[in-house]
Each structure stands twice: as structure tokens, then as C-alpha cells.
Amino acid sequence: MTKNSMRLDHIVLWVTDPLAAARFYQGAVGLEPVRVAEFAEGKAAFPSVRVNDETILDLALLAFAERMKMLPGAAASAGHPVNHICLSLPADAFDALRTRLAEHGVPLSDIGHNSFGARGKASRSFYFRDPDGNVFEARHYDE
Template identity: 70%
Template sequence: MKDNTTRLDHVVLWAHDPIAAADFYEKAVGLLPVRLTEYAAGQVPFPSVRVNEETILDLMPLTLAERMTMVPGAAESAGHPVNHVCLSFEADGFEALRARLEERDVPVSDISHDSFGARGMARRSFYFRDPDGNVVEARHYE
């Protein structure tokens, strides 16, 4: 396999209420908020949550859609979630995530087995939605 230094930096998710979205990703999913205090104080345009040391999810307020002019049609993407974002967990983190979601009455799919991903075949995975309707897949590799 070719040595690849390309890394995933961030994914932008549209959020009706970025503070509520950050709260969900922190308390239900277990991700750490980034710039949440600054966002709440009006100092930055959006907060994020940290997936790992290299990757964050930006929680972009829908109110900024009209300012998305970097490419033609970018503003029309507001409110159209991506198909899904997949987060990979160790076995204990996978179990803990599912338990936190169920405690909060977040609907989760059945667990599927042996689905293909970036690291090969994942032993288990399931899906859930965040408060803005974005679909998230959680998976566990051996």
C-alpha cells in the first residue's frame, strides 16, 4: 500500500443549535468540545467536538448558510446532512456509547457484523442520529 500522509482534518455538520449539538456529542457520544465557551460568548462562529488528536467535527449553525459562498451552491447544502459519519471505537468504548445513547432514549439500529471500512472488516457496528438528524455510525474493529 502506498504511504499516504493525507489525514481527515474535519467534517462540518449543520446544527440548529450548536450548543445542544456539542452537549449531545460530549455527553452521549463522548467527544470533547472545542471552542464551546468562545462560541457561547460570540467570539467564534461555531464550536467543534474532537474525534481524536487530528480530527474534529465542526458544528456549523444553520444561520450561517447564506454566508457559504466559497463555491456556487454551497449555501444550498444547509439542512442536507451527509449520508453518515462513521466513528471507530475500542470494544469498551463501543459498549459504553451504546449504553449512553440508550440511557438518553436515542434510537439505535440493530448491531450489524462484518461491514467493510477504512481498517478492513469491522466486527460490529450500529447507527444513530444526532439532534439535527445527521446519521452517525459507530463501529468496533477487532
């Protein structure tokens, strides 16, 4: 491991229905909802889901992309060009996620082996899409 103190804070996903996306991530993926009730009440601009203590996924309404003015070209970022987001889990949580996604009717890739990532080669991995087409990889490493 490096001694870098930088961490991944959040990823913003463009979604067509933030509440439906939050339900998917809570129910099918098993992530904790953040500010979902506040968003539903009009008190927050978007809901989020918690990946871990340090990282969340923000579920931003795709229609708001045109308002992204903080950087030239930011509005064009909607749908560009993230290939996938990888979630690393312990083996038992990996199995539980795959089961939960299947129970929700989410199409899953076959299980791959020994794909390289931040912690070396992962024992197993698979891919799935959320309802808005964002691609996720789930993996676990032998500990």
C-alpha cells in the same frame, strides 16, 4: 495501510442549536468540546467537538448556510447529501458509547456484523442520529 499522508481534519455539520449539539456530542457521544465557551461568549463563530487528536466536528448554525459563498453552490450544501459519518472505536469504547447513547434516550439500530470499512470488515457496528438528524455509524474492528 496506504502510505498516504492525507488525514481527515474536520467535518462541518449543520445544526439548529450549536450549544445543544455540543452538549449532545459531549454527553451522549463522549467527545471533547472545543471552543464551546468561546462560542457562548460570542468570541467564536461556531463550537466544535474533538473526535481524536487530528479530527474535529464543527457545529455550524444552519442559518449560516446562506453565507457560504466560497464556492458556487456551497450555500445549497446544507443538508446535502452526506449519508452518514462513521466513528471507529475500540471494542470497550464501542460498548460504552452504545450504553451512553441508550441512557440519553437516543434510538439505536440493531448491531450489524462484518460491514466493510477503511480497515476491512468491522466486528460490530450500529447507527444513530444526532438531534439534527445527522446519521452516524459506530463500529469496531478486531485488533
